[in-house]
Amino acid sequence: MNFANPFFTRREWAAFAILAVLLILVFPASVDAFRLNLIGKYLTYAFVALGLVLCWGYGGILSLGQGVFFGLGGYCMAMFLKLEASSPENTAIQSTPGIPDFMDWNQLTSLPWWWEPFHSLPFTLVAVVAVPVIFAFIIAFAMFTRRVGGVYFAIITQAIAAILTILIIGQQGYTGGVNGITDLRTMLGWDIRTDEAKTILYFVNACLLLGCLLIAQLVKITKFGRLMIAIRDKEDRVRFSGYNVAGFKIFIFCFAAALASVGGAMFTLQVGFMSPSFVGIVPSIEMVIFAAVGGRLSLFGAIYGALIVNGAKTAFSESFPELWLFAMGGLFIAVVMAFPNGLAGLVRSHVEPLIGRLFSGLGWGRTAAADATPAE
Amino acid sequence: MTKDTKSPNLYTMNRRQLLAGMSAIPLLATMGGPLRASDFPTAEVNKTGLAVTDDKVTVGILHSVTGTMAISETGSVEAEKLAIKQINESGGVLGRQIEVIQEDGASDWPTFAEKAKKLLVQDKVASVMGCWTSASRKAVLPVFEQYNGMLFYPTFYEGLEESPNVIYTGQEATQQIIAGLDWVAKEKGAKSFYLLGSDYIWPRTSNKIARKHIEDKLGLKVVGEEYYPLGHTQFNSVINKIKLKKPDVIYAIVVGGSNVAFYKQLKAAGIDMTKEKPVLLTISVTEDEILGIGGENIVGAYACMKYFQSLENDNNKEFVAAFKEMWGDDSVIGDVTQAAYLGPWLWKLAVEKAGSFDIDPLKESLPGIEFTKAPEGYVRIHENHHLWSKTRVGRAKDDGQYEVVYETADLVEPDPFPEGYQ
Numbered sequence: 071m072n073f074a075n076p077f078f079t080r081r082e083w084a085a086f087a088i089l090a091v092l093l094i095l096v097f098p099a100s101v102d103a104f105r106l107n108l109i110g111k112y113l114t115y116a117f118v119a120l121g122l123v124l125c126w127g128y129g130g131i132l133s134l135g136q137g138v139f140f141g142l143g144g145y146c147m148a149m150f151l152k153l154e155a156s157s158p159e160n161t162a163i164q165s166t167p168g169i170p171d172f173m174d175w176n177q178l179t180s181l182p183w184w185w186e187p188f189h190s191l192p193f194t195l196v197a198v199v200a201v202p203v204i205f206a207f208i209i210a211f212a213m214f215t216r217r218v219g220g221v222y223f224a225i226i227t228q229a230i231a232a233i234l235t236i237l238i239i240g241q242q243g244y245t246g247g248v249n250g251i252t253d254l255r256t257m258l259g260w261d262i263r264t265d266e267a268k269t270i271l272y273f274v275n276a277c278l279l280l281g282c283l284l285i286a287q288l289v290k291i292t293k294f295g296r297l298m299i300a301i302r303d304k305e306d307r308v309r310f311s312g313y314n315v316a317g318f319k320i321f322i323f324c325f326a327a328a329l330a331s332v333g334g335a336m337f338t339l340q341v342g343f344m345s346p347s348f349v350g351i352v353p354s355i356e357m358v359i360f361a362a363v364g365g366r367l368s369l370f371g372a373i374y375g376a377l378i379v380n381g382a383k384t385a386f387s388e389s390f391p392e393l394w395l396f397a398m399g400g401l402f403i404a405v406v407m408a409f410p411n412g413l414a415g416l417v418r419s420h421v422e423p424l425i426g427r428l429f430s431g432l433g434w435g436r437t438a439a440a441d442a443t444p445a446e
Numbered sequence: 447m448t449k450d451t452k453s454p455n456l457y458t459m460n461r462r463q464l465l466a467g468m469s470a471i472p473l474l475a476t477m478g479g480p481l482r483a484s485d486f487p488t489a490e491v492n493k494t495g496l497a498v499t500d501d502k503v504t505v506g507i508l509h510s511v512t513g514t515m516a517i518s519e520t521g522s523v524e525a526e527k528l529a530i531k532q533i534n535e536s537g538g539v540l541g542r543q544i545e546v547i548q549e550d551g552a553s554d555w556p557t558f559a560e561k562a563k564k565l566l567v568q569d570k571v572a573s574v575m576g577c578w579t580s581a582s583r584k585a586v587l588p589v590f591e592q593y594n595g596m597l598f599y600p601t602f603y604e605g606l607e608e609s610p611n612v613i614y615t616g617q618e619a620t621q622q623i624i625a626g627l628d629w630v631a632k633e634k635g636a637k638s639f640y641l642l643g644s645d646y647i648w649p650r651t652s653n654k655i656a657r658k659h660i661e662d663k664l665g666l667k668v669v670g671e672e673y674y675p676l677g678h679t680q681f682n683s684v685i686n687k688i689k690l691k692k693p694d695v696i697y698a699i700v701v702g703g704s705n706v707a708f709y710k711q712l713k714a715a716g717i718d719m720t721k722e723k724p725v726l727l728t729i730s731v732t733e734d735e736i737l738g739i740g741g742e743n744i745v746g747a748y749a750c751m752k753y754f755q756s757l758e759n760d761n762n763k764e765f766v767a768a769f770k771e772m773w774g775d776d777s778v779i780g781d782v783t784q785a786a787y788l789g790p791w792l793w794k795l796a797v798e799k800a801g802s803f804d805i806d807p808l809k810e811s812l813p814g815i816e817f818t819k820a821p822e823g824y825v826r827i828h829e830n831h832h833l834w835s836k837t838r839v840g841r842a843k844d845d846g847q848y849e850v851v852y853e854t855a856d857l858v859e860p861d862p863f864p865e866g867y868q
Binding site: 111177236239242247248249252342345347348387388392 | 511512548549550552554555556557559560561563564567568579580581584585587588592604606645646647650651654675676863
């Protein structure tokens, strides 16, 4: 089994090395602290895109609600940071010192019980992943054991994203409402707002992302990964072969949620606030676009997709503040029309044969059969 | 104002103070005419590496020109560009022409934070005119404080904030609410109030202040208080409740697109605001919103603002004419648009008083700055970085304009942390 299914092909090792060099050496060396922080922000979306490649590209489960898990992870982290920023000394001006400022504005006089555990960093770090995963499990269990799938599942995830946004906005005394949780300052006394801290957080983020990429790859190459592809292509046949299809789908959905939540927590740390605008339908769909542009069958493509789409968004909006949305729309249409397998598909069909010809004999020619599956 | 005109006693002056005083003489000599850049060497007026050269200074404009907020924020962008054009025509700031870098916040709060940081860190702009919603301001605030920038924020808002890095050119909540409630209680003999609004921080805080004032200060009654999500369009149930409770005043802080549905349904339900009762008093509908609502749907409602396009004074006539010349005859000017127009002018005056573009001297020179050419009449910056402004009540006409029916005799002091209203 190991011989037939190596962890990475030689081609993938090369891709991994290029990505690692790019993230850890090239970016930090070539851009200033401000741009590096922006790249760090884009990379937090890459966590979500990685999850989507597994869940959508390999598992065939299209989720239009990944923002929910990104947001929940981010909110857990933001709650911890907000409590630290709301020490009684910092909030002496309020009617009730020691609680977050938005609670004070909304006439709350004590901290709600479910905020209390977020005083603890270890609890928070567990919650960042656990809360979204439990939530994802409940959704997935309810849906997949009833064999709800395909477009119905996508619509339900979208509805959940809308519901959660409305809930967060409506309960502004407990959640900060539309404004979100803002003005986050320190983590265990360490000021996260300085350029130095942002650079450190960038490296933490980049390493975590590479780690998550390896874990995702591990999931992909095992028997489990093969089964996911089988379920995507012929669910009934897998079920009739005696496999518990729902269990596999629940796992992959929860796994994608866990990846998204890590991204959300890193987002909060690097950007310095969390708001419902990352939870709703629009950001959730944007996250699917990152995966689609990068190539939904390629883990590397997902990361490049998140980087390129967000980079283009920043570049276009800086150059044409009034027209940039059209440029973005044009980019999406062009990519989806011309390269249905995204940029990764483009690389595979055009760039790699070229490199293969240049370095023939070094083992570049090999391609994994499953990866070459055409888009539907 | 005594604080600003205080001058050092000549007899106790030391050498350094005397020299400093003498260096101000060229400033006095050029008063009346435009200042010349050569009198203010760049090395002196820009010690912190801002985007200031011998003949140019760069400022940022940061509003949403795309997304749901674009319709509201466009007026602010237009007003700021008009002010900058006028300042440039009259000789610029410290003899330097203003250049603008415009960024799009895209109605998205994290984008606002990203762009604010770009303007401050990369473009090194000398100041930023921008933001509209409280959420966008809250998102950029840590950025302005961390990188020591200066933001001119135009919208009336909920207060509860006082940053050294922000000048709030709109009204904070008490300036907009209290005078209006006093007026409606006195002039209209109102006894009972029904409060309603969109569900977020500004309407909630405003209604909290309104309730305290109605119940504790005026000794009158609030018969209902309700909130609806942003974008809500079904107001029939609250309209039925209003008809049942028969309040003297409907106090409405409905925001954005919901306004269209609210006023149309109110009219359809037979509540005629042109009659004596009930009085509808709003603090969220400017001339800009009426464009969407339609004048015929809101005719007779009262709004409490600091500025209406129909104000009769020379400053305003000039301003309205200049605005229409630049942006077209169809354009309307609401309260926030006028407040946005103040931003570049206040900044210019403060920079010239400080004799420097740097943020720290600017922070010291800003309180006390007066702007006598303000379309709303006259404004002055308070120590707490808000403006002293008059409060006015206007009554909506069917052509989409307001007729001013009341204005406070004096400027109202800004009080972002009102005691007794918390």
